[in-house]
Amino acid sequence: MEEPKKRSRRGRTPAVSGRTPRPRQAEVARLAGVSQATVSLVLSDKTTGATISDETRQRVLDAARSLGYVPDPAAQRLAAARNNLLGVFSFTATFPTDVQHSYYPFLVGVEQEAAARGYDLVLFTGSSSGGAGASRPDALSRVRLADGCLFLGRHAPVAELKRMVADGFPVVHLGRRDELEGLPWVGADYVSASAEVVGHLSALGHRRIVLVREDDDAPASTDRQQGFLEGLLAAGLEGGPEAVFRSADPERDLTPERLRHWLDEGVTAFVAEETDTGAAWRALCGAVEEAGLSCPDDLSLALLGSPPGDLVACPQATGFDIPRPELGAAAVRLLAARVAGEEAEEPLVACVFRPGTTTGRPPERH
Amino acid sequence: MEEPKKRSRRGRTPAVSGRTPRPRQAEVARLAGVSQATVSLVLSDKTTGATISDETRQRVLDAARSLGYVPDPAAQRLAAARNNLLGVFSFTATFPTDVQHSYYPFLVGVEQEAAARGYDLVLFTGSSSGGAGASRPDALSRVRLADGCLFLGRHAPVAELKRMVADGFPVVHLGRRDELEGLPWVGADYVSASAEVVGHLSALGHRRIVLVREDDDAPASTDRQQGFLEGLLAAGLEGGPEAVFRSADPERDLTPERLRHWLDEGVTAFVAEETDTGAAWRALCGAVEEAGLSCPDDLSLALLGSPPGDLVACPQATGFDIPRPELGAAAVRLLAARVAGEEAEEPLVACVFRPGTTTGRPPERH
């Protein structure tokens, strides 16, 4: 016969004197004069497997309330394998000092949608955070505390993501992410939005339009070009390769002479892709100014996106806005679905056309 | 004899087909030919209580690596009785649509400091969030999921906070909160900052200064007035009650006539308290403009704080800035200390004097 020596091993003396440890289901049970299992049943409001009388139920609820009982999420998760917690992981700080680059607009939607679905958010700060414990290797494994995790930013560690996807851990990337097979993501519909901008120009009467883009192959760029071309096609305009001006350094290559040449050829409108630097748009605006032209009188300009932060407002550029909060909400919806084991898919989120003052009817030419 | 019927109760069939369950320590142990306890010892790198030969250690490590073992954080936390999680609770949405009113600047510091200390953040969205399950009564108790919790905003529910404090749950309020006995808080030192502004004016040669404030008794207002008076005292200026103009509706009561009257009496500078509406400052600026006066030529103006968002920049107001990120960081430090059971106290955080273009030497008179 073995004497169990109850609770002798790890006498959990409160580390801090005076701190009352959180009440457990066991305490609630004692107070209500029932078993721990009953407490669990009452509190989880399960109808299967057992029935509880209203009177007992009430006693348990009262006891729980009076003790201020709150379930231990770790234990719940361990037992039930879920937590009602969604992770938000960004490799860079979620709240950078420079608000301009922050994920704030996305989080607005993420928070709202998560709250609406009864999830709380856990922010996992990427390993890159300055200060002490930088680059902890476990940063990514901690993520699994949540039921699923949202990844933000282009620096998400591919290898680890792959693993999680392979393990079936629910993961969603905010922003297009095709290269990672099986990684669910939500993104904005740059194609349609770009086509719409072209449609707008076409409706104003423009017949020859040129796209100015940088020389890289990010999906964001490719999508815009595709939308641009589709837009031309839809408007019945010509869309040969000469309609796209691609340059590694648009600010140098897009000279006023070049611009004039296009105008002489009958081009009346230009669209620039949006990038984080805004180089294409800057180049375009710069060249117009240098050439002594004015917009929208001499030519129309449009931006396939939103103007860079430092250029906001001044001349209101025609283009489209990315509905970041909606994107965040869509990501949460998708993630929640995957947590629930569904194979849901979120459609691309539509961008909003933003009329501006940089486009107008093409100038009359003899 | 009871047949244990191993793993029969909760056949953990993968909810989603194709989901490979993560390997456990038990699998690692089997592969390495040791016990689960040994795996735990090796992986946690503990030196106490047991010793492991290098050879065994290596076998375990290899096995873990080859299986891609990742510890289950929930289990770890359950066993260790801590979460490494700090809660952030704001009664209103943490990420409001209107960035102007957000806690963002605080969160910058909160996140950084938390990351540096190895904590992750859980955002508890206050009950006020729109959408479904609005005003869930458990919102506040969920907070206990974390090891401790930060409260933001003046709407923090007093009764619940009291309970938590009484229970010894580590809690810190961001922003002064004297009325709640025993509630630790961090705040900005408005007194010193206000005094410094007065000192600045005095150094410029101003001898009579008037404070314009609203008619409430929030600590933020009281502190500023106290600092104002202390500043006068320190500068050897007169600080009778007539030096403070207090009005429930400054925008109506602060007339151009009133302003001229003060000027005639020899007042050369005015300071306004900062409030969320910015009413006092607006009233002051409005009256100056209406009176056809110009600043800083005819009189000097200073603001005890930062200008309201919509007035940013234009004329750069002399005043001081609240170092919100520092405040956030200080709050986390205090909270971390309390979680660790220390009785730490954070001093007030100093505000930064912000020179501006609204103050200058007093005008020469007769």
Add this chain to the structure above:
DNA sequence: GCGCTTCAGTAATGCGTATTAGTAATGCGT
């Protein structure tokens, strides 16, 4: 070769909750 001390590792828990098998008490029909 007898105690005694490391050394190396294992068995047996415990953390707090969810789940399910089982049980005692009662009701009901015949």
Add this chain to the structure above:
DNA sequence: ACGCATTACTAATACGCATTACTGAAGCGC
């Protein structure tokens, strides 16, 4: 009054990991 169903619970376990008491084996001094 017996069997069976229903009601209202409780006992016992599992979840995955950390911890610690304990066990065998080997080494050491005398």
